[in-house]
Amino acid sequence: GAPLLARLSGERIRDEMFKLLALPAAVPTLARMRDGAILRDVLPQIDWTQLPRLQRLVDDEAALGIAADALRRLAMLLPVDATVRSAVASRLRLSRAQSARLLALAAMHDFPDDPRTALYRHGRDGAVDCALVAAPDPQSAVQRLGDLPLPVFPVDGALLSGRGVQPGVAMGRLLAAIETAWIESGYPSAPSDIERLVTQAMLLDRSAQGTDRR
Numbered sequence: 001g002a003p004l005l006a007r008l009s010g011e012r013i014r015d016e017m018f019k020l021l022a023l024p025a026a027v028p029t030l031a032r033m034r035d036g037a038i039l040r041d042v043l044p045q046i047d048w049t050q051l052p053r054l055q056r057l058v059d060d061e062a063a064l065g066i067a068a069d070a071l072r073r074l075a076m077l078l079p080v081d082a083t084v085r086s087a088v089a090s091r092l093r094l095s096r097a098q099s100a101r102l103l104a105l106a107a108m109h110d111f112p113d114d115p116r117t118a119l120y121r122h123g124r125d126g127a128v129d130c131a132l133v134a135a136p137d138p139q140s141a142v143q144r145l146g147d148l149p150l151p152v153f154p155v156d157g158a159l160l161s162g163r164g165v166q167p168g169v170a171m172g173r174l175l176a177a178i179e180t181a182w183i184e185s186g187y188p189s190a191p192s193d194i195e196r197l198v199t200q201a202m203l204l205d206r207s208a209q210g211t212d213r214r
Helices: 002-006 010-021 026-035 048-064 070-076 082-091 096-106 115-134 138-145 157-162 169-184 191-213
Strands: none
Touching: 010 026, 010 070, 010 082, 026 048, 048 070, 048 115, 048 138, 070 096, 070 115, 082 096, 096 115, 115 138, 157 169, 169 191
8 A cells, every 4th residue: 555655665666656657558547546545655746637738748659659758757747846856856766867857857848939949958859858748739849850950059169269269258258149149040050150150249249348348
């Protein structure tokens, strides 16, 4: 019963929960466990009102041919509060990578209009997570990701050093400004576009710094 489950090790609870969550019929099984209060003392953080949301995830994974992912499914049942998720990660003895992913999933509130932004922010696996848990139409969002290449920011400190920028605060500020402009421009890769973005950012930065010193 529930009291016996509460005495199990975190690793054992994690393994059993992950097996359960990976099942095609995970939601009906969890609903029966809810009705029997089986997990009340084991994982009291579960938000049972999210079972329909979890079912949608299960259905989307199946429709897209995406393998069931127990950690992603678990994330659907937890409040977004980082303290709560950290407590669950500790209780289940999750690895650092698993704990970080559980927290990252909580921060995925929307899927960007440009799927490349999801790829750039989260990487390919993270972008799929974002599409499945945050997009209004998860199946369409995953399909839009398709085989798009990962955007790679084409500017680094070495390039700016070659333009006379000294390492330090000024370089960090410039890199951030150029990255923002690059994203807003649609992730261009042509050398002429990169040169234009760098030049514009440097001119704007010099102008702003000159204004600040007055």
